[in-house]
Amino acid sequence: MTPSQNIKTFLETGPEYLPSVSVDCVIFGFHERQLKVLLLEFKHTKAFALPGGFVFKDESTDEAATRILWERTGVKDIYLEQFHTFGEQNRGNWDVHKATMSSHGFELETNHWLLQRFISIGYYALVDFSKVIPTPDIFSDIGGWHDIHQIPTLILDHNRIVEKALTTLRLMLDYKLVGFNLLSETFTMNELQSLYETILDKKLLRANFQRKMLSMEILERVEKKFSGKAHKPPYVYRIKKTT
Amino acid sequence: MTPSQNIKTFLETGPEYLPSVSVDCVIFGFHERQLKVLLLEFKHTKAFALPGGFVFKDESTDEAATRILWERTGVKDIYLEQFHTFGEQNRGNWDVHKATMSSHGFELETNHWLLQRFISIGYYALVDFSKVIPTPDIFSDIGGWHDIHQIPTLILDHNRIVEKALTTLRLMLDYKLVGFNLLSETFTMNELQSLYETILDKKLLRANFQRKMLSMEILERVEKKFSGKAHKPPYVYRIKKTT
DNA sequence: ATAAGTTTGTATCAAAATGATGCAATCGAC
DNA sequence: GTCGATTGCATCATTTTGATACAAACTTAT
Numbered sequence: 001m002t003p004s005q006n007i008k009t010f011l012e013t014g015p016e017y018l019p020s021v022s023v024d025c026v027i028f029g030f031h032e033r034q035l036k037v038l039l040l041e042f043k044h045t046k047a048f049a050l051p052g053g054f055v056f057k058d059e060s061t062d063e064a065a066t067r068i069l070w071e072r073t074g075v076k077d078i079y080l081e082q083f084h085t086f087g088e089q090n091r092g093n094w095d096v097h098k099a100t101m102s103s104h105g106f107e108l109e110t111n112h113w114l115l116q117r118f119i120s121i122g123y124y125a126l127v128d129f130s131k132v133i134p135t136p137d138i139f140s141d142i143g144g145w146h147d148i149h150q151i152p153t154l155i156l157d158h159n160r161i162v163e164k165a166l167t168t169l170r171l172m173l174d175y176k177l178v179g180f181n182l183l184s185e186t187f188t189m190n191e192l193q194s195l196y197e198t199i200l201d202k203k204l205l206r207a208n209f210q211r212k213m214l215s216m217e218i219l220e221r222v223e224k225k226f227s228g229k230a231h232k233p234p235y236v237y238r239i240k241k242t243t
Numbered sequence: 244m245t246p247s248q249n250i251k252t253f254l255e256t257g258p259e260y261l262p263s264v265s266v267d268c269v270i271f272g273f274h275e276r277q278l279k280v281l282l283l284e285f286k287h288t289k290a291f292a293l294p295g296g297f298v299f300k301d302e303s304t305d306e307a308a309t310r311i312l313w314e315r316t317g318v319k320d321i322y323l324e325q326f327h328t329f330g331e332q333n334r335g336n337w338d339v340h341k342a343t344m345s346s347h348g349f350e351l352e353t354n355h356w357l358l359q360r361f362i363s364i365g366y367y368a369l370v371d372f373s374k375v376i377p378t379p380d381i382f383s384d385i386g387g388w389h390d391i392h393q394i395p396t397l398i399l400d401h402n403r404i405v406e407k408a409l410t411t412l413r414l415m416l417d418y419k420l421v422g423f424n425l426l427s428e429t430f431t432m433n434e435l436q437s438l439y440e441t442i443l444d445k446k447l448l449r450a451n452f453q454r455k456m457l458s459m460e461i462l463e464r465v466e467k468k469f470s471g472k473a474h475k476p477p478y479v480y481r482i483k484k485t486t
Numbered sequence: 487a488t489a490a491g492t493t494t495g496t497a498t499c500a501a502a503a504t505g506a507t508g509c510a511a512t513c514g515a516c
Numbered sequence: 517g518t519c520g521a522t523t524g525c526a527t528c529a530t531t532t533t534g535a536t537a538c539a540a541a542c543t544t545a546t
Contacts, residue, residue, distance in 0.1 A: 018263045018360065018362070019262035019263050020261045020262050020263045020264050021263050021264065021330075021362055055330070055362075057332075057360065058332055059332060060330050060331045060332050061328065061330025061362060062330065064330075082327065082328060084325065085304065085325060085328040085364050087264075087298070087303050087304025087305065087307075087364065088303045088304075089300075089301060089302060089303050117261065117300065119261070119264055119298075119304060119364075121328050121330065121362075171418075175414075188494095189494085189495090190493085190494085205533095205534070205535070205536095206493095206494085207495085207496075207497090207534095207535080207536085207537095208533070208534065208535080210494090210495075210496085211496085211533090212533090225541095228542095228543085229492080229493080229542075229543075230491075230492060230493085230542060230543035230544060231491085231492040231493035231494070231541075231542055231543075232492080232493055232494045232495080232540060232541035232542055233493090233494080233541070233542065234493075234494060234495085235494085235495085431523095432523085432524090433522085433523085448504095448505065448506070448507095449522095449523085449524095450505095450506080450507085450508095450524085450525075450526090451504070451505065451506080453523090453524075453525080454504090454525085455503095455504085468513095471513095471514085472513075472514075472521080472522080473513060473514035473515060473520075473521060473522090474512070474513055474514075474520080474521040474522035474523070475511060475512035475513055475521085475522055475523045475524080476512070476513060476522090476523080477522080477523060477524085478523085478524085
């Protein structure tokens with residue numbers, strides 16, 4: 001199918017979606033000691049946006065978020081959590097979508113379903129960076145990771161959505177022990193610490209961090225040690241199976 | 244206006260609402276050392292429900308929640324916070340609404356807007372019990388307070404919504420120091436402690452509770468003491484103005 | 487082979503926060 | 517005044533957290 005055919009199909013699925021409701025995903029990844037967010041970019045308008053989509057009438061909003069996540073990253077079984085619903089009357093203007101559609105030869109009337117008011121249910125996802133294959137959607141041409149400190153201006157209220165997601169993630173980090181989802185299955189204490197330091201944006205004392213993590217008794221030492229570097233090899237950990 | 248006229252008017256306002264989106268409010272109050280929730284009751288069907296409503300196309304979801312809260316309690320300027328959005332495909336059946344409408348002489352076709360799928364944005368409110376005048380809406384005939392430990396079976400997924408609201412409130416209690424909103428403007432340390440004990444559902448040591456609250460430096464002693472009881476009169480406190 | 491340079495794992499001590507108990511102060515009832 | 521009740525707060529013990537130190541384990545340079 002050509003892009004234009006994809007878009008035509010999409011525009012025709014309007015009636016299959018739950019009206020007024022959209023889902024946006026803030027997908028966090030961790031790479032080279034930096035917290036990243038997956039963004040989409042529209043080629044014609046150079047605009048950036050969060051991966052998002054609509055909710056089919058026969059799926060739950062959680063399922064919609066899972067589906068969108070899978071479509072944009074190729075991964076399933078991901079840590080995904082709803083964090084806030086954004087319901088302002090005017091969340092921004094839709095010029096970007098109009099322009100994008102226009103560039104594909106579709107002129108949307110002002111009362112087109114895609115240009116109506118939507119509330120957006122925000123979800124954040126924590127993914128293993130190495131397992132993700134960023135995949136653009138039919139609106140966008142590029143999907144890529146952006147450092148949390150260098151997020152460009154996004155469409156609509158998406159910058160605010162990212163901010164709120166980050167705030168929530170910080171709050172949840174200790175409470176729900178959720179950070180591990182950003183690492184690969186096994187990791188060193190050093191990697192875990194730098195993850196925490198990046199998210200919380202502050203330095204932690206190594207000895208105390210280690211003590212705290214071990215005292216929670218959720219980490220399991222893998223009977224294998226690192227090799228290569230010119231120093232004592234660190235233990236490698238994984239999350240204990242909760243039997 | 245007669246009740247039936249009210250309902251007729253309501254049924255006709257369908258097009259003014261944002262489709263698929265509803266708001267439900269868990270209104271907490273504190274009375275006689277018990278945590279209460281404001282519920283509505285439908286006379287004909289004996290069914291209970293949370294106060295809720297729909298979002299006008301020209302108001303934000305926050306504004307809708309504030310409005311609904313005001314309509315059901317008569318109070319404004321209330322602590323109100325969104326806590327979760329409930330987006331299952333099938334959140335329960337609408338028989339109660341059908342029966343209620345039917346009892347007023349309105350037979351709804353199965354594709355009536357009121358019987359469509361709605362997602363519900365949940366808000367919880369903390370109100371000063373003494374200032375509230377429970378007011379039924381057009382669906383219901385009675386509005387009243389129910390002890391949190393004796394919530395009857397509610398329509399749809401409203402029991403789950405109450406549970407989630409309570410969980411969130413417990414989490415937020417320390418983090419956001421939000422409990423004061425459930426008390427009148429001035430209160431004793433004893434009242435504050437029993438509020439905390441009720442919400443957290445556990446006993447707290449009096450001396451340590453007092454120490455903790457005072458150390459936060461958000462309480463101000465009112466230069467007036469209690470009277471009446473046969474013991475040392477407690478100080479009366481209020482929240483410091485944050486200048 | 488040995489020394490040097492790293493990072494890791496953990497012990498140890500100090501400081502702060504929390505848990506538990508006790509007691510003097512202040513009221514009304516008698 | 518004495519009694520019972522409750523308050524405000526001090527004081528101790530215990531636990532948690534913050535900060536520092538040091539031996540162990542590895543590679544590289546000599």
